[in-house]
Amino acid sequence: MPKMLIVYYSKTGHTEKMAKAIAEGAREVEGVEVIVKRAEETTNDDLLNADAIVLGSPTYFRLPAWPLKKLIDESITIYGKLRGKLGGIFTSTATQYGGEICLRALRDMLEEHGIRVIDDGVIAIEEPNEDELKACREYGRRIAERLKEIGS
Numbered sequence: 487m488p489k490m491l492i493v494y495y496s497k498t499g500h501t502e503k504m505a506k507a508i509a510e511g512a513r514e515v516e517g518v519e520v521i522v523k524r525a526e527e528t529t530n531d532d533l534l535n536a537d538a539i540v541l542g543s544p545t546y547f548r549l550p551a552w553p554l555k556k557l558i559d560e561s562i563t564i565y566g567k568l569r570g571k572l573g574g575i576f577t578s579t580a581t582q583y584g585g586e587i588c589l590r591a592l593r594d595m596l597e598e599h600g601i602r603v604i605d606d607g608v609i610a611i612e613e614p615n616e617d618e619l620k621a622c623r624e625y626g627r628r629i630a631e632r633l634k635e636i637g638s
Contacts, residue, residue: 487519488633491536492574492626494543495525495553500578500613501542507619508540508576508608511626518630525553530564538633539601540574540626545588550577550595558595569600572636574629575607576622578614585609604629 490512496502505522512520523532525543533539541558543550561568575592579585589607596603608625610618 487517488537488637489519489521489535490538490540490630490633491528491532492520492522492540492542493525493528493532493554493557494522494541495551496578497544497551498578498613500610501544501576503614503619504576504578504608504610504622505542507614507622508542508574508626508629511623512630514627515630515634518634520626520630525557528557530561533561534564534567536571538572538574538629539568539596540576540629541592541596542576543588543592545577545579545584548584548587549591550588561599565599571599571601572629572633573601573603574605574625575603576609576625577607578610578612580612582609582611585611604632
């Protein structure tokens with residue numbers, strides 16, 4: 487069964503709400519295992535064992551938070567071994583502009599590993615509202631459907 491790993495950092499709980507909503511949407515797709523982990527608890531083995539990796543972070547100074555960046559920096563030891571996996575990105579932010587730059591950084595992190603990012607990701611301004619959480623659920627479902635299509 488293909489595995490989708492959702493990795494996030496959240497200080498205020500906003501990004502955590504988004505991660506849980508993405509997981510809800512992904513779990514609507516039968517035949518895909520969904521795992522949600524905080525960045526601080528995620529290992530390189532977790533990344534290697536996933537078929538899809540979805541990264542989420544609050545936007546700090548237009549960039550991802552350090553715990554998520556640290557995880558990706560430490561993944562240098564498995565560089566080249568994540569190629570071909572699927573990916574996704576999401577952020578909670580104070581401004582749309584800052585969020586777009588953060589998503590670009592998250593995309594770059596995954597694409598540097600050879601991971602194919604699905605769509606443009608999801609942005610929530612401050613605490614995610616119901617429309618933004620709905621977008622998260624739809625995003626999770628889309629990634630899981632694509633993962634199921636290609637198999638593990």
